[in-house]
Amino acid sequence: MTAPHRPTTPTIDPSTPNIQTRPSLGLTLITDFITPAEETTLISAFHSSTGIPPQASAKRRLSQHFGHHFDYTTFGASSSVYTPVPAHIAAILPRLPLREGIDVPPDQFTLQYYPPGAGIPPHVDTHSMFGEALYSLSFGSGVSMVFRLAGRNEARKMRLPKRSLGGSTSASAEMVRMEEEREEEREEWELMLPARSLLVMTGPSRYGYTHGIKGRKTDVVDGEQVVRGGRYSITMRSVRRGQEVGCACEYPGIFLALLLISSEPPLHLFSLAPSPRAWRRSPNITCLTCYLGEKFGASSAFDFTGRESLLPAVATTPVSRCSSWNPNDVNGINPWYDIDSVIPRQTCLTLSESAPINGCLLMLLPSEVMNDILKNIPPVSLVALSLINKEMWEIIGPHFSRNISNSQA
Numbered sequence: 001m002t003a004p005h006r007p008t009t010p011t012i013d014p015s016t017p018n019i020q021t022r023p024s025l026g027l028t029l030i031t032d033f034i035t036p037a038e039e040t041t042l043i044s045a046f047h048s049s050t051g052i053p054p055q056a057s058a059k060r061r062l063s064q065h066f067g068h069h070f071d072y073t074t075f076g077a078s079s080s081v082y083t084p085v086p087a088h089i090a091a092i093l094p095r096l097p098l099r100e101g102i103d104v105p106p107d108q109f110t111l112q113y114y115p116p117g118a119g120i121p122p123h124v125d126t127h128s129m130f131g132e133a134l135y136s137l138s139f140g141s142g143v144s145m146v147f148r149l150a151g152r153n154e155a156r157k158m159r160l161p162k163r164s165l166g167g168s169t170s171a172s173a174e175m176v177r178m179e180e181e182r183e184e185e186r187e188e189w190e191l192m193l194p195a196r197s198l199l200v201m202t203g204p205s206r207y208g209y210t211h212g213i214k215g216r217k218t219d220v221v222d223g224e225q226v227v228r229g230g231r232y233s234i235t236m237r238s239v240r241r242g243q244e245v246g247c248a249c250e251y252p253g254i255f256l257a258l259l260l261i262s263s264e265p266p267l268h269l270f271s272l273a274p275s276p277r278a279w280r281r282s283p284n285i286t287c288l289t290c291y292l293g294e295k296f297g298a299s300s301a302f303d304f305t306g307r308e309s310l311l312p313a314v315a316t317t318p319v320s321r322c323s324s325w326n327p328n329d330v331n332g333i334n335p336w337y338d339i340d341s342v343i344p345r346q347t348c349l350t351l352s353e354s355a356p357i358n359g360c361l362l363m364l365l366p367s368e369v370m371n372d373i374l375k376n377i378p379p380v381s382l383v384a385l386s387l388i389n390k391e392m393w394e395i396i397g398p399h400f401s402r403n404i405s406n407s408q409a
């Protein structure tokens with residue numbers, strides 16, 4: 001294990017010494033963004049509205065939502081649950097740095113209280129459902145936020161189970177080896193967010209890195225161990241709606257998709273979800289999840305079971321189709337795991353047990369193609385099998401170019 005690096009040296013304009021920017025990361029930290037009086041107001045408002053006394057020894061992170069509520073099933077925003085934004089939060093908004101013509105004022109606010117020792121797992125906030133700029137206001141106590149280049153590990157978790165990766169072909173073994181080597185190189189670094197500071201994430205820091213907070217009671221600040229106090233934060237996001245939903249960022253990912261071609265509605269959406277935590281960790285797969293949730297008007301299309309398994313964990317209706325469908329036993333081929341044998345042949349399988357489903361097509365698709373398919377070929381049901389990342393695509397993509405050009409034709 002290498003020690004966390006420091007982030008790149010910030011750029012500071014002498015006329016605004018409290019603003020540290022890291023242009024290559026799209027990251028800005030503004031210290032003393034709110035006054036101590038505002039901090040006191042925000043803290044007492046949190047305790048009076050939640051009814052939690054200030055000295056309460058909470059064990060885990062507590063969240064409160066304003067504006068469109070955060071939806072923990074899609075990791076997007078709820079379209080139905082809304083709490084008006086209180087005046088003490090609204091008062092901060094005019095001060096937020098917005099890039100002209102790019103950023104819009106946030107309309108989704110998650111206020112969190114982290115008792116000392118609590119953290120938040122590394123994640124990338126959902127691309128498709130929230131605008132680019134993310135704002136995080138810290139108060140009560142500072143904390144060290146951990147950034148890590150996103151992608152390989154997250155994608156790997158979503159992609160294929162280890163037994164398949166380590167399995168039959170030298171190509172897949174090689175992929176594993178390369179991933180492991182690259183894993184070592186991934187840089188992780190920490191940035192201290194002082195109380196009353198505002199963090200702004202755009203570009204690479206928003207899309208290309210995970211951010212999280214380690215669950216520990218101390219942080220190292222300028223070489224000194226500092227004991228954490230209770231920290232509050234307000235994460236401010238802008239919600240995308242309608243035509244804006246989708247992801248056009250530079251980190252789109254490539255999906256290994258199984259399209260179930262169905263002759264009749266209703267559409268049945270299945271999803272292979274290792275666990276809600278893994279979905280959350282994988283930036284690109286949440287794009288798809290949210291995209292579908294929004295597209296088909298239901299976050300309940302995805303009903304996570306939380307099983308640590310890549311088997312079809314989820315079904316809307318009927319559940320029996322999902323559970324009776326043994327993925328190891330479809331025409332003697334394992335369509336889920338046997339990437340090498342199935343995809344190059346662009347196998348079209350007939351699922352005799354699943355009457356409304358006429359067939360399925362397993363292929364690798366860049367996410368834009370996937371979006372196109374969803375728009376243009378109803379009715380299909382879609383199984384988001386997995387995700388591979390850009391680097392992986394460079395290795396295996398050439399083998400599948402025929403499939404991609406077919407699907408684009």
Ligand SMILES: O=C(O)CCC(=O)C(=O)O
Pocket residue numbers: 110112120125136137211233234235
């Ligand atoms: O507490 C924070 O500053 C960050 C919280 C966060 O990353 C989130 O809610 O998505």
Ligand SMILES: [Fe+2]
Pocket residue numbers: 123124125211235
């Ligand atoms: Fe976040």
